[in-house]
Amino acid sequence: MSENKKSCTFELVKGIIKENPVLVTLLGMCPTLAVTTMASNGIGMGLATTFVLVCSNLVISLLKNVIPKAVRLPCFIVVIASFVTLIEFLLKGYIPALYDSLGLFLSLITVNCIILGRAEAFASKNNPWKSILDGLGNGIGFTLALFLMGSVREILGSGQWFGIDLHLPVTMTVFIMPAGGFFALGVIIAVVNKLAKKAPPQELGCAGCPNAASCPTYTKKDEGGND
Amino acid sequence: MKSMLVILLSAMLVDNFVLSKFMGICPFLGVSKKFDSAVGMGAAVTFVMACATLVTYPIYTLILVPLELEYLKTVAFILIIALFVQIVEMFLKKAVPPLYKTLGVFLPLITTNCAVLGVTILNIDSNYNLGQSIVNALGAGLGFTLALVIFSGVRQRVNAADTPEMFKGVPATLIAASIVSVSFMGFSGMFS
Numbered sequence: 001m002s003e004n005k006k007s008c009t010f011e012l013v014k015g016i017i018k019e020n021p022v023l024v025t026l027l028g029m030c031p032t033l034a035v036t037t038m039a040s041n042g043i044g045m046g047l048a049t050t051f052v053l054v055c056s057n058l059v060i061s062l063l064k065n066v067i068p069k070a071v072r073l074p075c076f077i078v079v080i081a082s083f084v085t086l087i088e089f090l091l092k093g094y095i096p097a098l099y100d101s102l103g104l105f106l107s108l109i110t111v112n113c114i115i116l117g118r119a120e121a122f123a124s125k126n127n128p129w130k131s132i133l134d135g136l137g138n139g140i141g142f143t144l145a146l147f148l149m150g151s152v153r154e155i156l157g158s159g160q161w162f163g164i165d166l167h168l169p170v171t172m173t174v175f176i177m178p179a180g181g182f183f184a185l186g187v188i189i190a191v192v193n194k195l196a197k198k199a200p201p202q203e204l205g206c207a208g209c210p211n212a213a214s215c216p217t218y219t220k221k222d223e224g225g226n227d
Numbered sequence: 228m229k230s231m232l233v234i235l236l237s238a239m240l241v242d243n244f245v246l247s248k249f250m251g252i253c254p255f256l257g258v259s260k261k262f263d264s265a266v267g268m269g270a271a272v273t274f275v276m277a278c279a280t281l282v283t284y285p286i287y288t289l290i291l292v293p294l295e296l297e298y299l300k301t302v303a304f305i306l307i308i309a310l311f312v313q314i315v316e317m318f319l320k321k322a323v324p325p326l327y328k329t330l331g332v333f334l335p336l337i338t339t340n341c342a343v344l345g346v347t348i349l350n351i352d353s354n355y356n357l358g359q360s361i362v363n364a365l366g367a368g369l370g371f372t373l374a375l376v377i378f379s380g381v382r383q384r385v386n387a388a389d390t391p392e393m394f395k396g397v398p399a400t401l402i403a404a405s406i407v408s409v410s411f412m413g414f415s416g417m418f419s
Contacts, residue, residue: 026397029249029252029253029256030249030250030251030252030253030341031249033249033252034248034249034250073309073338074306074309074310077305077306077309077338078302078305078306081301081302081305081306082302084301085298085299085301085302088298088301089298104345104348104349104352107301107344107348108250108341108344108345108348110301110305110344111305111339111340111341111344112341113253113339116339174409177412178246178247178248178249178408178412179405179406179408179409179412180405181249181405182401182402182404182405182408183401183402183405185401186394186397186398186399186400186401186402186404186405187398187402189397189398189401190393190394190398191393193393193398194393201396201397
């Protein structure tokens, strides 16, 4: 029993730090770069993605014996897209300001490779309870990474944090522009991996991507990590 | 009414999908290592973007709007794109084997490329008509190709350079992308 409990905690915690989807496995880069001009947007995007991730992991895990293997990707995508539509409605109704600032990227949660990656690599092989924990862990990890990016860019770029003016002597507007997004992410990945005393990732993390098998840049070496 | 040329150029340069809208970052970082694969991926994405627009636009205006099902567009579009990519792959394999050889490996990757879904939704959100939508999709695809091709050149230099140990690999690549993105900022405000 305690063994079982331990593995559940592991499923939850691994996505937060050790296998952080953004900073360690480098998945979901598009929203990470696009919506993090403000810390609050980062958290909003992170929570919306967490919601979709947990729900789709649960449903896919429940349906894993029903979905034929050959058409599993379209099935996963439909499940994910339905939850994305749901969260779009919820945000539009209850938090319209966030809905407006996330814009197109809310719909694009559908093609976030973290969600499809977790569905393919984890939820389609594990029981519902573990899949929820896995989704929750990865979602929290994603939210934390987005919050970090958003804070750095908002503080350096506009001298504010959650809209509160920090009265900084210098602000660098470039950080809230696209170029600053790439720069901030590059530096954060380097620093995080330095702190973790690891070599920075040399390749894009393709292990979680459902298309990895047919990808020209993917090598088979990482296979089997999640089974 | 914006003219076609303005739509084409602004989708390509001013609102470059990769460097200023952050769509399709995964292939941008993953497939830009070699010039040849950058061109192949760019061509495949451009082709799928234009065709996906050609398919999704009528479905939205002729089926979803009359039935008042506009909110289903995310679900409908991603399914159409997934189906379409599958069909294109089978068609190319049978009918045009040389083209399949060059583009084939990239096609399955495109289904989950957010740039393709992004451009089809963007066309609807900006109220473009069919012609404008296709021009916008072509511009976006060409801009994607341009960014990939430019970056494949930059990247070879970055890989050869002596970067600090903690920045080697992806961090250095991202910082190089930031500098390329600065150069595209020069286009902003060109058509306003």
